[in-house]
Amino acid sequence: MADKSIKTLPLFIGGEFEPSASSKKTEVYDPTTNEILSYVPYATSQEMDKAIEIAKEAFNEWREVPVPERARLFFKYQQALKDQQEEIAKILAEENGKNFEDAKGDVWRGIEVVEQACHAPALMMGETVENVSRNIDTHSILQPLGVCVGITPFNFPAMIPLWMFPLAIVCGNTFILKPSEQDPHTPNKLAEIFQNCGFPKGLLSVIHGGADTANYLLEHPDIKAISFVGSAQAAVSVYRKGTSALKRVQAFAGAKNHTVIMPDADKDQVIKNLTGASCGAAGQRCMAISVGVFAGSSSDWIPEIKESLSKLRPSSWKDEKADFGPLISKSSKQRVLSLIEQGQKEGASLLLDGSQFESKQYPNGNFIGPTLFDHVKADMSIYKEEIFGPVLLCVRVENLKSAIEFINKNPYGNGTSIFTSSGAVARKFQHEVEVGQVGVNLPIPVPLPFFSFTGWKKSFLGDLHAYGKQAIRFYTETKTIISRWPEKDQNQSLNMTIKMK
C-alpha cells in the first residue's frame, strides 16, 4: 500500500508538470538510507499518446525556427544549468547515492554536451560540390526527423539525458525522455529548468515508467528515432524492437573494461588510478575499470593495490570524506554480493572482501566495501558478467601480446587503458585493441563531446553517430539536391546593363 503522505512524481507533458492517472507506481529510494523519497508513476498509454501528439504538433513549428534562434535558447539553458549545478547535484546525489563531487561532475559532463548544441549552426552545415557535371551542382542539407525518444539508465541521471535531448531538439526535433525509474527526480529538474529558459512548450516531455513504458514508446508509429543507454540485455531488446519497427536506433550497452599494467609503468600512478577507477561511484560507471590485466612482474604490485583499496571508505554523499556511495538498490547490492560469493566458489582468490562492510552511520544503506579478487580466469562468472559494484579483478598474463589477446576475446568493447612508459608499447596497444575508447596512462578514457563516444562489439548497437557533435547526424536526415543550371539565360540578364536613375 502506498503511503499517502509521500508524493508521487508528476509527468512533464507539453511544458507542464501534471499528475499521472496511472494506478501503477513504484518507490524511489534514497540508497543511503533506503527511506522512500517519492513514488514514480508508470505513465498510461493515453498519457504517452498525449505527449506524442503534442510533440508532433510542436515539431511542425519548431522545425521552422531559424537554427541560430534555436541555438540561442541553448545558450540560456547552458547558463541556467551552470547556475543551478549544485542544486541539481543535491537532488541527484540524494536519489542516486554518488558522492557530491561525482554528482556535480555528472551535471557538468551534461553541460558540456549542451555547449555542442550551442554550436548547431556550424554543425548543421551541409556540403556542396559545384560542377559535378557540366552546369550541375550538388548540395546536401540536414533536416530534422520528427519526434525522438530517449531511454536512460540510473547511473548518470543528468549527463545521459543531456547527451540526448539538447542535440535532438536543437536540430529541430521534439523529444520524449523515459528516464530510469530509479532516479527520476533529476530528469524532472532538467525539464523544469529547460522550460524556464523560454523554449516553446511541447519540445520536451518526460514520461516515467519501466521497460513496458519504453517499449510502448519505441514501437509507436509516430516515433522516428530512439536513443538508448543501459544494460546489455535491455539494449539488445530495444535494438531488436526498434529496428523491426523500422526506426533509427542507437543503443549504448554494458561493459567490461580492462586496464593493462606493464612492468615499466609508474607504480604510484597505477595504484592511485586503479583504486579510483574501479571503486569510484561504487563501480557503477559504464567506463569503470573492473579488470586489471597485469603483464609479467607488474603483478608484484597487487599487495600495494590491495592496501590502497582497503583505505577507501564508502559513505553518504553528505560526508565530504566519502570515497564512494552506496549501490543504487537493495537488489543491486544482493546481486553483487552473490557474485562475490560465486567468485570464491569458482576459485578466484578474494584478497579484500567488501561484502561484510557495515556503515555505522547508515546501517540501512546499500553499501559494499572495496573488493579485490586475484587469479581471475576468463570462464568465471565474476569475469563474464558486468558486476557494476566496487570490485576489481586481477588477471595475470605473460606479456603485452597475451594482454591484448585476452581483452580482444571479451565480448564487450567500451573502454580500456594501458599504463606504460614505452611509446612503442602504447602505440601497439592502441592500434590492436578492439575497444572504442582507449586510455594511455589514464584509467577512464571518456572523450569530450566534440569527439565521438562509441563502444565496440556488445557495448554498442546501431547508429554510431552517438554523442556530442556526432549526434547531429543521428538526429537529422540528409537531403541531397542536384541542380542543373541553364547555360544560356533566356532573358539575357547575364548581359543586362542596369540603368541607374
Ligand code: NAD
Ligand atoms: P537498465 O538496462 O536496467 O535500464 C536502462 C533503461 O532502460 C531504464 O530507463 C529502464 O527503465 C529501461 N529498460 C530496462 N529494461 C528494458 C527493456 N527490456 N526494454 C526497454 N527498456 C528497458 O540499466 P541500468 O541498470 O539503469 O543502468 C546500468 C547499465 O547501463 C550498465 O549495464 C551500464 O554499463 C550501462 N551503461 C552504459 C553506458 C554506455 O555508454 N555504454 C553508459 C551508462 C550506463
